Amino acid sequence: MAMNDKSPDHRTRGAKRLFTAALVLASGLSAMLLTSCESIGGKYGPGAGVFDTVIVDAGHGGHDQGAKSVSGAPEKALTLDTAHRLATVLRGNGIRVIETRTGDYFVTLGGRVAVSNKTGRAVFVSVHYNWTKRRGAQGIEIYYNDRRSMRLAANILQETLGVYHANNRGIKNQGLYVLRHNQRPAVLCELGFVSSPGENRNLQSADVRQHLAEKVAAGILAEQAGRIP
Numbered sequence: 001m002a003m004n005d006k007s008p009d010h011r012t013r014g015a016k017r018l019f020t021a022a023l024v025l026a027s028g029l030s031a032m033l034l035t036s037c038e039s040i041g042g043k044y045g046p047g048a049g050v051f052d053t054v055i056v057d058a059g060h061g062g063h064d065q066g067a068k069s070v071s072g073a074p075e076k077a078l079t080l081d082t083a084h085r086l087a088t089v090l091r092g093n094g095i096r097v098i099e100t101r102t103g104d105y106f107v108t109l110g111g112r113v114a115v116s117n118k119t120g121r122a123v124f125v126s127v128h129y130n131w132t133k134r135r136g137a138q139g140i141e142i143y144y145n146d147r148r149s150m151r152l153a154a155n156i157l158q159e160t161l162g163v164y165h166a167n168n169r170g171i172k173n174q175g176l177y178v179l180r181h182n183q184r185p186a187v188l189c190e191l192g193f194v195s196s197p198g199e200n201r202n203l204q205s206a207d208v209r210q211h212l213a214e215k216v217a218a219g220i221l222a223e224q225a226g227r228i229p
């Protein structure tokens with residue numbers, strides 16, 4: 001009886017030691033896995049994951065002119081034109097594209113996000129041009145609002161910067177409506193300032209917008225392929 005009394009206790013202590021060893025091993029393994037996941041995603045996070053569809057969102061439209069350019073077409077016309085070019089390039093690369101607007105009419109922000117949220121295996125890419133009172137402000141910046149959209153933003157930025165040698169204003173985390181309410185990885189591209197006389201001259205050119213569309217598409221395709229920018 002004495003032995004029987006003692007041995008379960010002994011076995012329990014042994015099992016405890018084994019359990020502790022297993023825990024240490026498991027936490028070490030998960031730390032290693034986390035480290036390798038970080039390096040797979042790079043400093044831009046895990047990426048957008050698997051997608052075969054792009055929601056192309058032309059900013060503004062209808063009574064919402066967007067930014068007023070220093071000369072030439074307003075933002076709503078430039079975004080529609082660029083978005084349509086982007087859709088064409090993506091379709092040519094076998095990507096399914098859904099456009100949130102295809103003409104000069106108003107679409108609510110909620111309506112734009114709803115299209116995205118009801119579509120599976122998709123990313124949302126919104127096209128805008130920038131404006132500020134300061135005429136000297138120039139360059140491209142890409143907004144995102146969650147970690148899985150960060151690498152898509154960085155991939156698009158990397159591709160587009162060379163189009164007209166724009167200032168690199170970076171990728172920026174901001175809770176813009178169409179990003180914050182989006183259930184898909186989502187970015188908003190500010191592809192240059194129509195308030196800058198020099199930059200606006202570039203952006204009013206159809207050739208430059210075609211080149212921008214091709215480079216936004218290249219960034220999206222790089223993200224789909226898992227490129228770490």
Ligand SMILES: [Zn+2]
Nearest residue numbers: 059066128129
């Ligand atoms: Zn805009």
